[in-house]
Amino acid sequence: MKRGPVAHIVLWIAFLAMLATPAVMRYLAAKKASAQTSDAGCQSALSRYGFCFTEVSQQAGIHFVHDPPLLDAKLSGIMPEIASMGASVSIVDFDRDGWPDIYVTNSRIGSKNHLYRNNHDGTFTDVAAQLGIADVNQPGTGVSMGAVWGDYDNDGYEDLFLIKWGKPMLFHNDHGHGFTDVTAQAGLPPWINANAATWLDYDGDGKLDLFVAGYYPETVNLWHLENTRMMPNSFEYANNGGRKYLFHNLGNGHFEEVSEKVGIKSRRWALACAAADLRGTGYPDLFVANDYGVSELYLNNHGHFIEAGAQTGVGFAPKSGMNTAFGDIFNQGKYSIYVSNISEEGVLIQGNNLWVPQDGKTLHYENLARDLGVELGGWSFGAQFGDLNNDGTLDLYLENGYISLSKTKSYWYDFSKVAGGNSSIISDAAHWPAFDGRSLSGYQQKKVWINDGAGKFIDVAQAVGVTDRNDGRSVALADLWNTGALDAVVANQGGPLLIYKNETAPGNDWIEFNLAGTKSNASAIGAQVTLYWNGQQQVQAVTGGSGFASENDRRVHFGLGKHPQLQKAVIHWPSGAVQTLDSLTPNQCIHVKEPA
Amino acid sequence: MTPPTQAAQPSSLSPRPALWKRLLDSRFTPPVFITLILLIGNLSFGILESYQKTLLAIATAMVAEMMLGKIFTGKWPHPASAYITGISVGILLRSPAFWPYALCAALSIASKYTLRVRGRHIFNPSNFGICAMLFLASESVAGLSIQWGNNLASLIVIWVLGALILWRAKRFQITATYVISFFLLALLRAHITGDPWQSEVSPITGPEYQLFMFFMITDPRTTLKSWKGQCVVAVAIAVVEMLLRLDQSVYAPLYALFVVGPPALLIEMYLDARRKRRIATVQALRPEMAQ
Numbered sequence: 001m002k003r004g005p006v007a008h009i010v011l012w013i014a015f016l017a018m019l020a021t022p023a024v025m026r027y028l029a030a031k032k033a034s035a036q037t038s039d040a041g042c043q044s045a046l047s048r049y050g051f052c053f054t055e056v057s058q059q060a061g062i063h064f065v066h067d068p069p070l071l072d073a074k075l076s077g078i079m080p081e082i083a084s085m086g087a088s089v090s091i092v093d094f095d096r097d098g099w100p101d102i103y104v105t106n107s108r109i110g111s112k113n114h115l116y117r118n119n120h121d122g123t124f125t126d127v128a129a130q131l132g133i134a135d136v137n138q139p140g141t142g143v144s145m146g147a148v149w150g151d152y153d154n155d156g157y158e159d160l161f162l163i164k165w166g167k168p169m170l171f172h173n174d175h176g177h178g179f180t181d182v183t184a185q186a187g188l189p190p191w192i193n194a195n196a197a198t199w200l201d202y203d204g205d206g207k208l209d210l211f212v213a214g215y216y217p218e219t220v221n222l223w224h225l226e227n228t229r230m231m232p233n234s235f236e237y238a239n240n241g242g243r244k245y246l247f248h249n250l251g252n253g254h255f256e257e258v259s260e261k262v263g264i265k266s267r268r269w270a271l272a273c274a275a276a277d278l279r280g281t282g283y284p285d286l287f288v289a290n291d292y293g294v295s296e297l298y299l300n301n302h303g304h305f306i307e308a309g310a311q312t313g314v315g316f317a318p319k320s321g322m323n324t325a326f327g328d329i330f331n332q333g334k335y336s337i338y339v340s341n342i343s344e345e346g347v348l349i350q351g352n353n354l355w356v357p358q359d360g361k362t363l364h365y366e367n368l369a370r371d372l373g374v375e376l377g378g379w380s381f382g383a384q385f386g387d388l389n390n391d392g393t394l395d396l397y398l399e400n401g402y403i404s405l406s407k408t409k410s411y412w413y414d415f416s417k418v419a420g421g422n423s424s425i426i427s428d429a430a431h432w433p434a435f436d437g438r439s440l441s442g443y444q445q446k447k448v449w450i451n452d453g454a455g456k457f458i459d460v461a462q463a464v465g466v467t468d469r470n471d472g473r474s475v476a477l478a479d480l481w482n483t484g485a486l487d488a489v490v491a492n493q494g495g496p497l498l499i500y501k502n503e504t505a506p507g508n509d510w511i512e513f514n515l516a517g518t519k520s521n522a523s524a525i526g527a528q529v530t531l532y533w534n535g536q537q538q539v540q541a542v543t544g545g546s547g548f549a550s551e552n553d554r555r556v557h558f559g560l561g562k563h564p565q566l567q568k569a570v571i572h573w574p575s576g577a578v579q580t581l582d583s584l585t586p587n588q589c590i591h592v593k594e595p596a
Numbered sequence: 597m598t599p600p601t602q603a604a605q606p607s608s609l610s611p612r613p614a615l616w617k618r619l620l621d622s623r624f625t626p627p628v629f630i631t632l633i634l635l636i637g638n639l640s641f642g643i644l645e646s647y648q649k650t651l652l653a654i655a656t657a658m659v660a661e662m663m664l665g666k667i668f669t670g671k672w673p674h675p676a677s678a679y680i681t682g683i684s685v686g687i688l689l690r691s692p693a694f695w696p697y698a699l700c701a702a703l704s705i706a707s708k709y710t711l712r713v714r715g716r717h718i719f720n721p722s723n724f725g726i727c728a729m730l731f732l733a734s735e736s737v738a739g740l741s742i743q744w745g746n747n748l749a750s751l752i753v754i755w756v757l758g759a760l761i762l763w764r765a766k767r768f769q770i771t772a773t774y775v776i777s778f779f780l781l782a783l784l785r786a787h788i789t790g791d792p793w794q795s796e797v798s799p800i801t802g803p804e805y806q807l808f809m810f811f812m813i814t815d816p817r818t819t820l821k822s823w824k825g826q827c828v829v830a831v832a833i834a835v836v837e838m839l840l841r842l843d844q845s846v847y848a849p850l851y852a853l854f855v856v857g858p859p860a861l862l863i864e865m866y867l868d869a870r871r872k873r874r875i876a877t878v879q880a881l882r883p884e885m886a887q
Contacts, residue, residue, distance in 0.1 A: 007667060
């Protein structure tokens with residue numbers, strides 16, 4: 001070391017400054033977060049952010065608490081981890097009275113699912129037992145993991161597909177007066193361990209088809225395990241999960257399984273899926289978010305799928321995909337895709353993905369989650385896009401929190417100890433240390449990110465009243481009381497069903513569209529509404545399930561901001577028909593029937 | 597990390613060794629090896645969030661090394677060491693942000709020129725940088741934990757290649773001692789905690805350990821000179837790691853090296869100095885005794 005003391009002093013100062021840099025970065029981030037998320041009450045939230053949530057489940061007469069699965073005793077040591085899913089919520093107007101109803105799943109053998117009928121007065125009444133879709137978790141049939149609704153027989157009433165670890169079930173909606181179990185006639189397989197499914201008309205024949213994505217292999221009965229080698233064989237590249245199913249609707253109440261025939265063949269561990277026409281081909285593409293691996297994007301070429309995850313950029317870096325939601329966040333007429341993953345301070349920072357389509361001839365996505373501020377959401381699960389403050393840009397609601405048990409003891413050390421090991425070790429549940437009441441990313445703050453319209457999302461969850469710390473799984477957005485504001489319904493694992501009623505500040509207008517197909521499927525799933533106003537456009541799709549184990553209100557909701565100049569709405573129906581609506585008036589729900 | 601270079605260079609009068617031997621003896625072998633691990637891992641498994649972050653770490657480390665080396669030694673340093681430091685940071689550190697990669701690489705290299713005793717840096721550079729980031733910026737960074745393939749074939753290939761290179765570099769004993777110690781102590785931990793022994797053995801079959809065992813604890817600049825001393829230190833690292841693991845420290849091996857490495861070097865320096873003083877004293881006394 002030849003240099004004199006001055007050079008050494010300068011070097012030491014620089015060295016110490018570098019050591020201090022993380023503390024400075026942390027201070028600045030905390031200061032910014034504190035300014036954004038302080039809870040200053042509803043009035044403050046209304047004036048600052050234009051909306052405010054109030055949790056009203058008890059007032060609404062909903063006292064539902066989810067029962068998690070209780071599986072084979074061989075899994076008792078890590079039961080909290082294996083039994084960590086099953087809470088789900090889907091929105092459906094099952095009786096076509098123009099008011100959204102709520103269906104929630106339960107996941108203990110013998111527990112009941114609930115269908116909350118909207119009483120139009122701020123309250124709900126559970127009618128599931130009366131209508132025949134409550135007692136669906138009977139011994140020997142597995143338990144519910146989610147539900148998606150779609151009118152498979154085009155009679156105008158939404159039918160129910162029940163996603164299960166066990167026997168999948170299809171219920172026909174008998175004109176809102178009851179449900180008939182039509183599983184046997186439909187030709188569904190006897191057992192699927194799935195957490196994700198979506199309705200879509202993949203071949204454009206006007207009849208809804210059904211995609212079901214397996215998680216555990218379908219040969220595994222989690223209540224009667226032959227052995228404990230049922231875990232993923234990798235935490236990044238697992239390929240020993242459940243198979244995928246595409247049930248082609250034959251139109252007579254029967255379905256034909258065609259997944260391999262149309263190019264879908266995967267044994268990744270799927271946790272979420274959704275379909276939308278991402279390329280303007282008129283056919284819905286299919287996005288699958290996989291746990292323990294990369295996401296898959298199946299591009300639909302006239303009814304035949306090509307997996308293009310790696311080619312389009314969304315399927316290269318493996319993470320823990322737990323959500324699929326589409327949103328035109330820049331008002332450019334293009335969908336971005338939000339996939340949730342895991343982030344735990346100091347242990348594992350995967351970061352969530354916001355896949356934004358890039359300009360160019362071929363479809364290619366770039367992950368802009370960090371740039372836009374929606375990357376870190378803890379152990380994230382369900383998320384949905386929706387304009388929560390009606391300012392004309394889509395916001396993002398994210399649920400999170402994995403296992404909340406002890407407030408002082410964490411399972412993270414043991415999790416990381418095993419998860420990085422060889423496949424022969426991690427794939428056997430018997431090799432995993434027992435939970436012993438410890439938490440794993442528990443008691444997490446939820447995220448409600450509002451879109452500032454200038455390329456940034458800001459978390460305002462605490463400020464707008466989303467303050468629960470439950471183990472959130474599924475979130476669905478719906479204008480529950482037809483007020484022109486999107487409310488949020490949240491299903492928590494082993495926790496209460498929460499209803500966050502949304503109050504928006506006066507001034508921002510809105511418009512909703514309720515579509516009914518004629519040549520297309522009656523649910524209008526796959527239809528796209530592009531709204532043009534104030535020189536901008538926003539596209540939204542009618543989906544047959546999105547997020548994590550959830551389904552939003554069938555009606556599409558647009559916030560418009562102040563004094564909007566509405567130009568037109570263009571509807572692309574799944575049949576290929578294009579319909580343009582002029583002379584639109586804000587602050588109403590417009591019912592649109594597909595031209596014959 | 598500094599590459600485990602060959603202890604003795606072949607004499608110019610010796611017969612020219614075979615090409616594969618020259619390649620294995622070369623100071624570029626470890627950088628090539630670690631680059632291969634990175635490329636194979638990323639091309640087959642996508643282990644990196646992005647190439648840019650790893651390239652940023654490498655570039656920062658090399659620029660810092662060149663600047664500081666030239667300023668403080670007057671010579672341009674060999675780039676291999678900084679390259680390995682940078683690439684190790686790029687693999688072992690995980691963060692959605694770019695700045696931690698640059699900061700960690702810069703800290704690692706700066707530690708070589710600040711934390712010195714008697715002209716010798718006492719921390720393994722990338723171990724220092726990564727531990728500092730994990731201590732000080734845990735909200736922004738994590739270590740490599742589960743991002744790698746879990747199949748046996750890739751594990752065996754890396755272990756065999758790594759062992760071969762270490763054997764040629766005469767540092768295989770360090771890794772072997774550490775591995776044996778780890779396995780024995782894993783069984784002891786399983787006995788103490790009551791957890792399945794497979795769960796205690798599991799970490800060493802993962803990616804973090806492949807880099808740790810083959811590159812970090814064998815760094816010639818921060819390991820002891822004697823064969824026996826190297827083995828004692830390897831055991832000490834495994835023991836401290838076990839204690840940290842019993843305290844549920846996720847990054848136990850990295851912290852163990854951080855804790856054990858510098859004191860071991862200081863003790864060696866102290867013993868060396870004492871031995872030299874004794875020799876000097878004896879040599880000083882000899883003329884007097886002769887008189």
